[in-house]
Amino acid sequence: MPTDTIIRQGDCCKLLAACFYEPEKDLFIQERLCDNLADLLTENRNPGAARAALTMRSHLLATDEETLLVEHAGLFIGPFELAAPPYGSVYLEGKRMLMGDSTMAVRKLYRAAGLAPDVAEAPDHIALELEFMHFLYMGEAEAAAKGDRDEAVAYAATQAHFLLNYLAPWVPQFCNAIRNGTAGGFYSSLADCLEKFIAPLAHRHRMTDATSKTEDPHACGAAV
Amino acid sequence: MKIKRRDFLKLSVAAGAAATVGKPALHAFAEEAKKAEVGELPGEWKPSTCQGCTTWCPVEVFVQDGRAVKVRGNRHSKQNDGFVCPRGHLSLQQLYDPDRIKTPMKRTNPKKGRGVDPKFVPISWDEAFNTIADKVMELRKAGEPEKYLLLRGRYTYMRDLLYDATTKIIGSPNNISHSAICAEAENFGAYYTEGMWGYRDYDISNSKYLLVWGCDPVSSNRMIPATIKRLGDVLDNATVAVADPKLNNTAAKAQEWMPLLPGTDGALALAIAHVILAEGLWFKEFVGDFKDGKNLFKVGETVDEAAFEEKETHGVVRWWNIAVKDMTPAKAAEITKVPAEQIERVARGMAKAAPNVAVWMGPGAAMQVRGGYAAMAVNALNGLVGGVDNVGGTLPSNKVPTSKMPKVDAYQDELAKKQAKMKKIDQRGTKAIPALNAGKSGGGVVTNNVPTGILNADPYEIKVAVGYMNNFAFSCSGAERWEKAMEKIPFFVHITTNAAEMTHYADIVLPGAISKYEKLAWVKQKQNRYAQCTLLQPVVKPMWDAINDETEFPWMLGEKLAERGFPNLIDYLKKEFKDPETGKEATNSKEFTEYAVKFYTQEMWNGKDVGGDKINGWAEFRKRGMWNSDPQPYKKRWGGKFGKDEEKDGKVTTTGTVSHKFEFYSETLKKALAGHAEKHKATVDEILEACNYTARGELAFVPHYEPPFRHGDAKEYPFTFIDYKSRLNREGRSQNAPWYYEFKHCDPGDVGHQDSLQINPVDADKLGIKDGDPIRVTSVVASIECVARLWEGVRPGTVAKAFGQGHWAYGRTAAKDYAKGVPRGGNNNTLMPFDIERLSGANVRNGGFTGVKIERI
The missing domain is CATH 3.40.228.10 (Dimethylsulfoxide Reductase, domain 2)
Structure with missing residues (x-):
């Protein structure tokens, strides 16, 4: 896969990660968060996710910041509803408990990559996992740009392992929880966007796994 | 989490310049030097203290890779011999509960009430404390600091700082503890026989x-x-x-x-x-x-x-x-x-x-x-x-040699000194509420009477309240009175681990530490003849940005009050709690916490011979986590030492019993009742009548039988309700833990994943109720819904139910539908009406005072 495509995938991860932080409407608009996301997804041939990003944009423009904050808190922070806990272990281990074995496995991968979470959050928070994916994509792109094929493949393999085992398996449930926990709007579209972004990635990686060791793990083509 | 830097939203290097991609800028991560792999490090048992109940077990927590995974009793403990009960393990699900409060938050919907969404949004610590300090200063500027109320729940002995000193320095008499919902009437029994206001x-x-x-x-x-x-x-x-x-x-x-x-x-x-x-x-x-x-x-x-x-x-x-x-x-x-x-x-x-x-x-x-x-x-x-x-x-207990709270007098201005002496909001010491703690009229707290004071603005209204580690809108009988009272308080700050029923009425919510795992503090307790002092320690990094309620809150508030021209609180904390080893003043809330814990516990580790374990220095104390006393000697108070008189400035004060003996005829209670009666220009008989007791004359001074008082006549409410405690209750704080429901069958007669009312099969048969039937239980004040459990462990005519379930808040597991205010099961305290044992001020929950009727639904 061309380096530009890899970088775009990485940026999609980063921008999606940003969406799970406390919403700052002006900042999001000034930095063209949703437009950039839509553009990246379009360029990477994921029109479904791109459409969701454009819908996010409309909702962002039409919603005041306090409403966004209230919705964001209700979904991801609490204190009461926490309709969509943004933590992998809640879904992967089904015990509504944090810091499970899956969380430790995620941390192990971070550590292997030379990273440690630097925020007061559980390591398997969605924003951290998406940023980690961004980190891996950028590592792959850099290695590819330097012509270090082995390192690029290693980054891609970590991506595949992380995505297939620790991120993709809980994203659909998480996104459903978001949609059920909000009456439409920005976060509902974000759930659509995230799900449509992750599903084809996971599909490709699974196909790559199945066909075993293809030269380019991103080579399986078009978006869903 | 807030976005730290704008560049996180920027796109990476443009296409075409890919050769200079470079490492991505990290946002939620930092680079970490290569260490051992997760899972490879051996882990460590770290000492702390369990506050799941008032045993206050010295414990050790096994921590590996920063994760707490197992709990046992502290190996040095002469109280629990290295063991814990089921609660000890259950607490792991409190620590790792995704529903915990994660950040300071503020209410954006000014309307308060059950079923009304407070619309909380995250705010910074700075904004939170600026707002709180402004509210406190408004009271002080208006000359009414007494309208500040501190509601204390479960505590450590660092309570002095928030509960006592902060309240007094602000200038309010209203430091209200939860003690009267614990077992003050039990202490009353011990005091007026053997002169000890305390648990045996x-x-x-x-x-x-x-x-x-x-x-x-x-x-x-x-x-x-x-x-x-x-x-x-x-x-x-x-x-x-x-x-x-x-x-x-x-x-x-x-x-x-x-x-x-x-x-x-x-x-x-x-x-x-x-x-x-x-x-x-x-x-x-x-x-x-x-x-x-x-x-x-x-x-x-x-x-x-x-x-x-x-x-x-x-x-x-x-x-x-x-x-x-x-x-x-x-x-x-x-x-x-x-x-x-x-x-x-x-x-x-x-x-x-x-x-x-x-x-x-x-x-x-x-x-x-x-x-x-x-x-x-x-x-x-x-x-x-x-x-x-x-x-x-x-x-009784052996002495634990801790330091006393330094006096606050020099830090109270004239306004604070004057207003802090005003009557308290719980109406203690009024004619019908003697609250005779240790012989003194109005000497004890009347926790569950606080709503009466608030709702009637008697003796005055409350405008600013702070609550910590409590949930009186769930844990006090007549719980809905608390909801109404909380609704009336214009500004309420709740420091809590979970969004409880009380939090629903908060204007600002602050994330509190889970005391066993994230807090530095100390408590004392006794068992098996040994008294103990045991440290609570942060054995893991706090999951979120949680604070130590009893020390960091006063510090952070003190700093903000100083910015507003009232430095008295922060001065007190800095000057009176210097590091006992170096003499240094604290410069931040964490240092202050450590210095204050060192200040209180120093005699047990600074080389003085105070008996008990010999501990060489603060570091060793933290490593051991606890101190044991020598064993309590037998017959210590025999020989006329159940009370003693002390003369000071010509005035004789008695501690313990008036006769200095174990009293079957309580001269001590006689004196206390006479004092209270005199205060109100009434006779002792009139006081007893006002307190809903039947005794008159000499009967008032001896242990005797009083016919039970019951809300609800036997005809309409034929069953007598028994409230009991589950062995899984970490007081009121474990109901969002899934294990609570999974293992509920460990309470005799109960069933897992069910909130059961235990009914004798003979009664159930008469009502046509079968095991597992959904039922409605109704008292004179409210109805709750739960499930019938047929069981011979209660006699016919009585029904029993464990306290604990019935939350309409506290988290996804605890509540059925928070948005609609629908509880999971039924709260006993909704069913049981408000009442108090007036002589001690204790909240009533036993003694068959609630008559109920039962219907199948």
Whole structure:
């Protein structure tokens, strides 16, 4: 896969990660968060996710910041509803408990990559996992740009392992929880966007796994 | 989480310049030097303290890769011998609960009420404390700092700083503790017999007879792991009897279970006393004897007091004459429904085992509308058999040598000094609420009466309130009164781990630390003759940005008040809590916390000989996590030391009993009641009438039987409701833990994943109710819904239900539907009406004071 495509995938991860932080409407608009996301997804041939990003944009423009904050808190922070806990272990281990074995496995991968979470959050928070994916994509792109094929493949393999085992398996449930926990709007579209972004990635990686060791793990083509 | 940097939203290097991609800028991550892999490090047992109940177990937490995974008792503990109870393990699900408060938040919807979404949004710590400080300063500027209210829940002994000092320096008298919803009436019973306002220690390893009354020591009360470990041996070596209307764990194993009717404890205790006295079986070395050695205690007959010579006690003959002589086992059997033969057997068994007898009094015997005298009657039995301060009996605590809170006077301005002396919002000491803690009118807190004060603005309104580690809108009977009161408070700050029912009414919510895992503090407790001082320590990094409520809140507020021209609080904290080792003043809230803990505990580790464990320095104290005292000596208060008089400035003050003896005729209560009556220009009889007691005349000064007071007539509400504590209750804080429901069957008669009302099958049959039927239970104040559980462990006419479930907030697992305010199961405190035991100020939850009716739904 061309380096530009890899970088775009990485940026999609980063921008999606940003969406799970406390919403700052002006900042999001000034930095063209949703437009950039839509553009990246379009360029990477994921029109479904791109459409969701454009819908996010409309909702962002039409919603005041306090409403966004209230919705964001209700979904991801609490204190009461926490309709969509943004933590992998809640879904992967089904015990509504944090810091499970899956969380430790995620941390192990971070550590292997030379990273440690630097925020007061559980390591398997969605924003951290998406940023980690961004980190891996950028590592792959850099290695590819330097012509270090082995390192690029290693980054891609970590991506595949992380995505297939620790991120993709809980994203659909998480996104459903978001949609059920909000009456439409920005976060509902974000759930659509995230799900449509992750599903084809996971599909490709699974196909790559199945066909075993293809030269380019991103080579399986078009978006869903 | 807030976005740290704008560049996180920028796109990476543009296409075409890919050759210079470079490493991505990290946002939520930092680079980490390569260390051992996760899972490879061996892990470590780190000491702390469990606050799941008031045993306050010294524990150790196994931490690997920063994750707490297992809990055990502290290996140095002479209290729990290195073991914990189920609560110890359950707490892991509190620590790792995704529903915890993660950040300071503020309400954006000004309207308050159940079912109204507060619309909380995250705010910074700075904004939170600026707002709180502004509100406090508004009160001070208006000259009304008394309208600040501090509501304390479960605490550590760092409580002084937030509960006491902060409130007084601001200038309010309203530091209100939760103590009266714990078991103040129990302390009343102990104080007005043996002069100790405090819970007893039980030397059960040496008991030959153990009578457990109104509690289940393997499930609750103050020495749970110790009792779990010892009960088997006690059953082998001694007789165990249980007086409790419900078959609890201990009763299920005991040789005797006396399922008395709720609220008849006084009659049962008197009948046991009656047998012991009438049959001449009292422990003479403690109580004394008739001068000529001939027993004159005959059923129904008055005895000449002069004929008896007492040793360590006071008033045994008068007690007999006033309250005991007519309470025969037969009469008590009619009242209590415990067979007369069983009463006689238990009394004789106790007397035979004397003095190695412990009567273990729990809240069930005391926390009743008229429970003060029942508590005295039950504790009086310890005196009759000489088990007080004796081998195998009941004991006071050894001293824990901690520092006293430095005086605040120099930091209170004139306004604070004046307003802090005003009447308190809980109306303690008013005519109908004597709250006679340690002999003083209005000496004790009346926690559950606070809503009365708030709702009626009597003595004045409350404008700013701070609550911590509490949830009175769930944990006090008549819980809905608290909801109404909270609705009325214009500005409320809740420091809490979970969004509780009270939090729903908060204007600002602050994330509190889970005390066992994230807080630095200390507590003291005693068990098995040993007192302990044990540290709570942050064994893991806090999951989110949680603060130490009792130390960091005052510090952070103090800084903000100083910015507003009121430096008194921060000055007090800085100047009075310097590091005892270096003399340095703290520069931030974390340093302050550590210096303050060092300040309070220094005598146990600074090289002074205070007895007990020898600990060499602060670092060693933190590593061990605890200090044990020497064993409590026996008979310490024998020889007339149950009370003492001290003269200061020409005024004599008595601590303990007025007679300095163990009192069957309570001169101490007589003095206290007389003082309260005089204050209100009333007679003692009028006070008792106002307090809903039936006693008049001399009966007021002796342990006696009071007929139980019941809300709801027997015709409309035919069943008497029994509230009991689950062995999984970490007080009110474990109901969002899934294990709570999974293992609920460990409470006798209960079923996992169900909130059960235990009904005798005979009653259920009459009502056409089958096991597992959904039911509605209704009292005079409210209805709750739960599930019928048919069980013979409650006698016909009574029904029992564990406190704990019925949350409409607290988290996804605890509540059924928070948005609609729908509880999961039913809260006993919704069903039970507001009432208080007025002599002690205690909240009522026992004694059959709630009549209910049951319908299938």
